[in-house]
Every structure is written in C-alpha cells, then in structure tokens.
Amino acid sequence: MCLFIPAIIRGLSLPVSFSLHSELLPTLITYLEAIREALAKALNDDPRVYIYGQDVGFFGGAFKATKGLSQRFPGRVIDSPISEDAMVGSAIGASIQGMRPIIEMQFADFSTVGFNQIVNQAATMFWRTGVACPITIRLPCGGTSGSGPFHSQSLEGIYSQYPGLVVLTPATVEDAYSMLLAAVECDDPVIFCEHKYLYYHLKADGLPNEALPIGKARITRAGRDATVVTYSAMLHECLAAAEELAGEGWEIEVIDLRSVKPLDTDTVLASVARTGRVLAVGEAWPWGGVTAEVLARIASEGFNLLDAPPMRLNAKDTPVPFHPNLWGTHRPTAKTIADALRSLLRL
Amino acid sequence: MCLFIPAIIRGLSLPVSFSLHSELLPTLITYLEAIREALAKALNDDPRVYIYGQDVGFFGGAFKATKGLSQRFPGRVIDSPISEDAMVGSAIGASIQGMRPIIEMQFADFSTVGFNQIVNQAATMFWRTGVACPITIRLPCGGTSGSGPFHSQSLEGIYSQYPGLVVLTPATVEDAYSMLLAAVECDDPVIFCEHKYLYYHLKADGLPNEALPIGKARITRAGRDATVVTYSAMLHECLAAAEELAGEGWEIEVIDLRSVKPLDTDTVLASVARTGRVLAVGEAWPWGGVTAEVLARIASEGFNLLDAPPMRLNAKDTPVPFHPNLWGTHRPTAKTIADALRSLLRL
C-alpha cells in the first residue's frame, strides 16, 4: 500500500496561517478547536467545500465545531433538517457534481439513520461507476461520562467492514487537524471518527505543518517489551498504562493506528517483530471490530513474530451505560490496560 | 456458556408432523421449504407468532418462503408497506406486548434501512429495561449469480458487533428448520441469516426431530490435518474443498459455526487442538467480520494449539459484482479454499 499525503498538507511550506481564527486562539489549542481550524481552512482554501448538518450554521453545531463558520463563509455552512438519510444522500449528489461536502452528524450514533446512504450509495459509487464520491462524514464518537447508550457509540468497526469507505480515528490534536484536511481532500468517502472525550480534554501547543499520510500508523511511544495497538481516545489510556508499567521497569511500545481502514499492518508487524508481544485495545464492543482485525492480521501474517498469544481488550458486550460508575467499568481504562499488559508480559 | 435447546424442538417426542403442508412436500425438502415448514409450525404452535414483511401475504414473499401461509393463518401473515424502519419498530412494540413477530426483509441488503431500529432499539431493549424483545428478523443473505451489489450482501458480521443481538447462519436444510424455530422461541432479537444460494440448491431427506442448541457449532466433517471454520453457504464450498484434499491424502475437519453470535469458541479450539492448523472461511468482506473474530479468538485463546499461522479467506474488498465471471471470483470457492488449505498444510 502506498501512502497518501494530501496536497493540502504537502503544500504547507509556510507556517500554517491561523488568521481566520487567530483572535480566538488561546495559547493552547484543543482537539475541538483543531477540528474547527481544519474546517475553516478547508472552507477557505477550497471553494468546493461546504458543511451541512443539524444546527451547524448560526448556532455552530452541538459541540461548537462550526462556531463562527457560517458567518465567515456565508451560504456554505448550512443547517439541515433532522434527516440523516437525506443529508448523506445530498452530499453524495453534490460530490459527484464536483463539490466536497462535509456532513456533521450530531452524534455518531445518529449515523445509523443515514446508514443506507453511507454504506450502499457512497461506498459503492466509485466501484460501480468510476466516478469518485469525495464526501467527509464527521462522527462525534465514543463515550463520555453520563452520555448513555445513544450518545457514546464507537462505530469505526461497523463502517470499516464496507469496501469503499475510508475510516479515520484521530487521537491527537494535530491529527484531528491534519487528518480532517486529508479527509476533505481524499477522493473517497471518509468516515471521520472524532472522539468527544478528547474535544475539550486534549490540548496541544499548536497545529502541525506536516502530517503523516492517511493509512499510516504512528509509534507514539517506543518500547521493546510489548506492543499496544490502539487508536482514538484509548491511545491516552494506553499511554497512561505504559507510563505506569514504566515504573515497574517495562518498556511498552504504543502504536496509534490513526486510520483503521486502511489499517497499517506493516507498522504493526514491524513493532511486534521487535517486542514479540501484543495487546490490541479498543473502546468499541468486543465482537469483531478493530481489535479483532488487528489480531487476525498479526496472527496470520506475523505468527512467527509472537512470543506469546496476542491479546485484546475492548468494552463490555452491553450498550454503553449512562452512570459514570458503570461507564468507567464498561470501557478499558489505564488500569485495566495495565493489568492486561501485566498478564501479557507474564505469558 | 450454557446451551439453549428450544422447547419447541425439545418437545418433539413424536415424529415431526408435516400435516400442515404434507400434500406439498416432495420426497426431498429444500432449504427454502424447510424455512416455510418452520414458519408454518411456529404459526401453528404459538398464537403469539405473526409474520410481517413486504409481499409476504397472498403472494407468499419474493422467495415464496411464506407461500400459502396467509391462507392457512388468516390475519397473521401481513403485507407491510416498503418501510423497513417501521416494520422493525412495530415488531419491537408487538414483542414487548407479548407477541413473537417474524419480520421478513425482502433482501438482507434492505435491512440497512431498518438498521437503526434493529441495532439501537431492539438490541438495547432488554439491557435497558429488563423487558425482553423476542423478534426474529429473517434476512435473505448472500450471493447468487447475477444479483449484484444490492441483492447479495452478507451482513452477519455487521449485526454481530452489536450487544443484544443473536445472529444465526444456518448452512443446512435441517438447521434452517430447527434454528428458525429456535429463533422464534428465543427471548432475544435474532438476526436470522438465510442463504439465498441454498434456497433451492440444497435438499435433504426430511426434517429433524432434534437439534443442536443455538450457540453450538457442529463438526460436519471430521479430520486431523487441519480445521476449516465456516458457516452458511461457504460450508458447502469448504466440504467440497475437503473432499478434493481427501483425494490428496489430507483429512480436513470442517466446522459449521451455525451461530456466529454467540460463537462456539470451545468447539473451534477443541478442533484446533487436534489439528494444529486452521483456516476460517467466510463469504463476507475481508475487513473484520466473522473470520476476523474467529482468528482473534483462536490466536488469543488457543495460541499454543497452533502449529502454523491461522489463515482466513473472505470475499474481495469490493461490492459484490453482478457478472457471473466476477462474482465467481469475488467470493471464496471450493477451488480457492482448496488452494488456501494446501498453503496452510505446507506452512
């Protein structure tokens, strides 16, 4: 698999200009602000881009990802009716007519209502007709405390099963920015899984001038005793677990997949070749999904690299619970990841 | 995991009576007829059962699975509007009010339109409220020649990701019958994946009096050199491949999962313990899904049983093609399975 470096990023020889929003930018920039900056830049640089979704206009979206954009880009940040099917369908039409629509789902969970258009119309368009369908669908994903079964879902493993879709899961402020720009520039339909927990919690010093291409994983922390493969908000739990184990003398390598479809098998296998042990961690449900795919690839393509059985850790096989006590136990945390790593290292 | 033997089957001390349809029954019974018999028996034995779907009434359904049933069971086999969302939603309501609805999707592919009700309403009902949601959703699944991207899909791997759903994939005439009865009797929502290719092609001498419970896999063919784990129509391709390899002196064990959620890890691991080699075969797309889950479980729970890397074989990562030439290459066949087995045996 060769790699995709979007021109929109490649072109950035000068430092990224934040003039659009500079007066709003604090010293530290959050994951959510990075998304807003990327949206502003995409709208600014490419007249084909528009944003469509519930309350994205004057109001700036349920999470304020589009705050101020409708004022800056009149007519290009548009409130939709509560019609996820039609939202996606219209984006498909606009995209084959030369536009670059960005659809905001109010929560990832509501994308199930637009599911048919995503998986049957957008995903198949290029293969059936040879005409590309460059749409970006932003899904505010993942659990936050008190959000319950219908505002917490992680659907990357569902969408990744469908040929034709690209599924991105940025875990850092920098990636939220550069990968969203790459998504908009990508000629294929991209499911952009933003993690809501990171929106306000995660901050960085600034935005990147360079970016890894779509489809390339990153070794976020180097180590030699075991590899943890993860993505999205779980990256930070895994890093905390690695830090905890560092205190016990273990060096854990942590891989951030960044993109789950395509999935960077090479980087994963190269790491497992070094460590011999691997744990895949995801926030989604246990059956199938990213961690199953990671383990299946490692087992079939990297079997001889393994010194111990590969392990995985996922959420429990129930809907995502509302109460913080339950929620905190439902998904993997630094603590349960550290425990799993200790078992793995003992194997 | 303990096992579920439906009373509707358990109760069968006398030979199954086909009086309902006996005049129609040929000596050999097809997979489709087995489904029809199960529907008739469920309607006959349980007043809570009704069938709802497009054209299922007087017409008897697109595949004739319900032929004659609306006449025999007046008012209980009901034509629905083209409204998959409302079809499923109403079944959920009826089920919590004490009914046992059976929903027929005209093709599995159209269930994406009722997706939200299935995965968010039916699947979560019991966990959220403690009230069971016993609905059966029949999905005519899988590829047949000339059916193309929207009448060929295998969606078991999508639905299995959702907690709360039971996903069944019968591969034989007998299982089509007994598992459908078990599905109707199950207190949880069941996604019943019938394979369209088997509807007319597969025949048996009669219907079973006994059945394996839901959640139990079957060793369809015993062997000692390698294990093939599969389900649904692929079972027959795998059996043909095993037969071919038998001619070359290899004894291949073939496991029919029958149920993909829950998935009978014990039977799979016990077989791998005997053979040391395993190939998982599915008709669905390569990313995630049943074969990934099977490999992940074997790798993490049965690593030390393996003498060679576990392998998997799936359809190609494109929509299902229309033309027979392409379709025949898109999915695994006896030939490509046999080739994969030969590689596996050489590893």
Added chain:
Amino acid sequence: MLPTTPVPHPTSKASDFSETFRRAYRWMLLARLAEEKMASLYRAGKITGGVFLGKGQEAISVATGIALRDGDVFAPLIRDQAGRLAFGESLLDFTLTYMGARSGPMRGRDGNVHRGRPREGMLPMISHLGAMVSVVNGILMANRFQGRLGSVGAASLGEGATSTGAFHEALNQAAVEKLPLILVITNNQYSYSTPNSRQFACADLVDKAAGYGVSGHTVDGTDLADCLKLIGNAVECARAGGGPQLVIATSLRLVGHGEHDDSHYVSAHLREMPLGRDCLTVAESRILSESWADKVTLDSWHRDSLHQIEEAVAYSTREAAPDPAQEDWCAYSSRQLSEG
C-alpha cells in the same frame, strides 16, 4: 397531597371539566417545579449528563397523559414530564433516573429522559427521533391480535422530528393499519437551534394529515383548556376506531434545548407572540378567573408539589449508585447466549 405514585384515573368519563382542569394544572405545576429542581441541581453540578425540560409545553403534554387510561400506551419525548406524571409515572422514576440510582427503572444503565416501564405502557425512548412511533404501532397491532380493543397509543414528537424518515414510515404504517394512534406534534418553533424555516416548508404541519389519510387537528399549545378538549376528542376518535389522529400543538420552547443551552437564537419576536405565553400562567389565570380555585389553594398546591419534589430528591439522593462489580453485564434475556 399529590401522590408520587400513579394518579388514579377518574372512573367516570363525564367528570366535571373544572375538575379535570385542576388535576391537569396540578400535574403541570408538579412537572414544572420538579424540572426547575433538576435544573438547579444541574447548575450545581449535581447531575451527570444532560437535563432537558418541557417548560412551555406542559399543557399539551399533560392533556395527552391525562386522556390516556389503563391499558393505553404512551411514548413520551424529552419535554413530557407533565404528561408522564399524568399518565401515571411516579416522580421517583424521574429523580432516580436522573440520579442514576440502581433502584430506578433504568438502574443507572440509561439516564434522564430515556426512562420508561414498557410493561406499564410507558415506553422508554431511544434518542433517535421518530423511532418510538412505530413501536407504539406495534403495541397497537399486538392489542388487535390479542383482542384487546379500545386501547389507544399516544406518541409525542417535536416539529423537528417530522423531518425523519422514521416519523413518516410510522405514520403511514398506522394509517394503513388504521391503528388507534394519537401522534402529538408540539411545534415549539425550534429544533435545537434550527428554526422552522429550515425544517419544513408546508404552510401548516397539519397539512400533512391528508397526505397520510389520517385526521388532523391543530390546537393552541399554550391553552390548557383547548388542549384538554382537543386531545380528549382525538383520543376518543382513535378509541372509537377512527384511525390515527395527528395533532399539531403550537407553542414556544421557553427554555434551552437542554440546560446547557442559553437559547440565544430564539427570536425576540416569537417570545412576544401569543405562542410565547407560558401555558402554566395561562392555566393559573383561568383557574382564578373561573374561580375553580382561589389563591390560597393554588399556594397550597405549590407547597405540596415542592414538598413531594424535595422528598423524591432526598430519597433518590440517598439511594445507592450502581456498583460495577455487582452489575449484571448481560445484554441478553437468554443469559446463556451472552458471551459477556
């Protein structure tokens, strides 16, 4: 004192209108005050998750809840505290769910407005708008199968939810099956921040009724008397076999979409219009002007309500939170099928 357990429905249908009005008003008042309590707990950081209030919609909501009786089914939405109480929901279900108590109907698994008791005809909404209507249809179909005639089902939606495919499929399904469904759409002018001009283009939402072949009704959602009469009639029509009834009630959302939202986008013009009236105040004036109760009585109702709310909140606060170690992590009724 108003009960925190289900209110008994009047045995005689011909009960005096002023009596119904007073009962309805007391549920509205209780709902309003209970919600204000939740809002203040929210502001104090004592609530996990969102808080969604029905301020300005209590009249239409209570009229729906009060018109239903035992054996009927109700699918409330996020602004239906008044209707829930009138239908028989205990105030404790409200407080226990918001507080995520293990003893609440959702046992901490789901929160706030999602509570319900399906066995008692109170459906637990999922968030996806429009999705509950076909569930009500299914219950009504089951009633028909089971020979349980004369029961009806009511579902609430906001005008924004009329844009969903789920709403459309379900209303059409009810029409084809001629089900006794009362679908109450509260047009409160906004769907979150989205004004009606961005949500639909018909002159009046009631114009949709003819396109489904169902009866359509409109009512001033700020006027309790009108709401009681109109919903009462619609429910009777449905009960009598008249098929689905589409009710459009006009009002204005007098709070934010949720308590996190200051609703700065709501037009001042709308606030000044009659639809911007507070239905609770309107009802109160009516009671006083008709001398259906005097100020002293109103004050005592107010105190009684506050008392009940305090009790329910105090009780709920003392209830144990769910314990993850004790939690039954099983999404299957057939537990043997769980891989958990």
Added chain:
Amino acid sequence: MLPTTPVPHPTSKASDFSETFRRAYRWMLLARLAEEKMASLYRAGKITGGVFLGKGQEAISVATGIALRDGDVFAPLIRDQAGRLAFGESLLDFTLTYMGARSGPMRGRDGNVHRGRPREGMLPMISHLGAMVSVVNGILMANRFQGRLGSVGAASLGEGATSTGAFHEALNQAAVEKLPLILVITNNQYSYSTPNSRQFACADLVDKAAGYGVSGHTVDGTDLADCLKLIGNAVECARAGGGPQLVIATSLRLVGHGEHDDSHYVSAHLREMPLGRDCLTVAESRILSESWADKVTLDSWHRDSLHQIEEAVAYSTREAAPDPAQEDWCAYSSRQLSEG
C-alpha cells in the same frame, strides 16, 4: 433511423406539439420493443439476473426524459427505459449492461436497471427505494453553489416507494431548499404484489404535496399528450424557481414486477379500467386519428426500432465479458488506500 446514441434535444422550446409527440412516441416504441427483446432473451435463459420492464409506463417516463435538457439530471427507476432513451441514454448502455459486457457503463460490476453515467446526468440507481431522490437534491444544491442556474433534476419513483423514509426526507429537504426537483411518482397500483390499499391510506397521493409545501400535479399516465404537457409544465415551473414539483401519474403495471413474475395477483377489474389501457396503443391511435403520421410511417418506425435493437443486441453479445483476472478489484478512487 433513430439514433442509438443520445438524441439531440430540440433547440427551440416552441417546437410543434405534434413533432414532440412523434418523437416521444418513437422513444416509447423503441423502449417497448427493446424491453420485449430482453424479455425474450430472459425466457431463453440468456440473461443473468432479473429483467424489469416498464410496459404501461412509457408515456410518463418518456415525458420526463424528453422534458429534460443538457445539464439537467435524471434519476430513473426500474421502469424508465423510455425516459432514459429520451434523456439521451444509448440503447447500447441498456444491452451492454443487461449482458454484463466489460465495455458497458457498469463493466459487469452492476447489472440491468442499475446502469447510469453520473457525469452525464444519468444517475445509476441503487436498489434501495427512495435513495436516489436526495442524491438529485445534492446535485441541484451543487448547481446552486456553482452558479449553474436553470438546471433541474427529475427523479422517478413508484407509489410503493412513497412509504420509504428516504422519499420523505428527500422531498422535505428539496422543499426546504426550494430545489428545482421534479419528483414523478408513477402509481401503477402495485408494489410488487402489494396493492395500494396495503401501501397508503390517503385519498390521492397528490394530497401529500401540501404537507411538504410543494406543488402537486396529477396526470393520466396512459395518455402521452397529457403527460407531455403536464411534465413539461412542471419542469418549466421548477426551472423558473417554483421549487419542487410532485407529479402523480396513474397507470397500471402491464407486466410482472420482473419477468420472473406472472402478476396473477393483479385484479382483473383494474385491467378493465381506463388506467389499464396500454399507453403505447393510446398514443398510436392519437397519431393516426390526428394524422400526425400514417400507418406506413408507423410501420417503418417499428421496423427501424427493431433494427436498432437487433444491432445493439448483436453488438453487445459479441462484446467481451469481464475477465476476473484483468479486473481491477479496487473500490477506492485513491487506489493507494485500497487494501484489496
């Protein structure tokens, strides 16, 4: 001889009605005969997959196709062979797709009625009913963004598809955005085997228009002259900024749902009614009675059509089937992102 390549649209809009009628009739005739050819190939076992015909609906279909011009977009459904031809689809696209030829627009990847050329405004339907309407909306939104004014989009549906959520969301979306969409619903009395009584409960489907705030029109789908006039007007309205136009055409499906279906369930009574007339025969009678052409000319058109069809089929039969070894198994336009 009729071209098998896109027919040039008349340069003058004020072209003589009889001329338009004749052109439309010839497309209908070509479509009918081409479909009959497919049906006979199907019966001979020469077609993989299903064959779906538009018999009885050519008038409304051709009227839609002929009213569109360059830059417009058309989302045909399964019974739109006539409209496709009139809009500019080559007969070869039809035969090559049915035969799965590698050189056809779908390259064997998709079949029969799913063909299209998005770049040329001809949308390739997916099977899921109702799903194409919002795609047309999106194209019209793009036109607006790009300043391409005066173009319209037409989408076809059967009456059965009005029960889908997708239809509803899309029509509402078009209404809110005031898009130049012409949504043509052919009410052919059945959705597969399902009669209208099980599909909807409104008195007339056109009653839906008011509920969306769009213009509604009805037309006798068996009468080509009426169809041409009505659709022509609706398209002009949309072009002039009048927003979405909902057209309901009444007819009867004169064939099975597909060629595998003998349609025994179609009521004899309906067949006897005026809506059971064959629009092709009706159009032919009109031509003769108005002396817009004589029998000899009609016969020559018939022969010409058959000749074109034979040519197209013969050509397509000789075309290579897709070769799986040569096939590009890549679902991604950005090929580097394919894991295939």
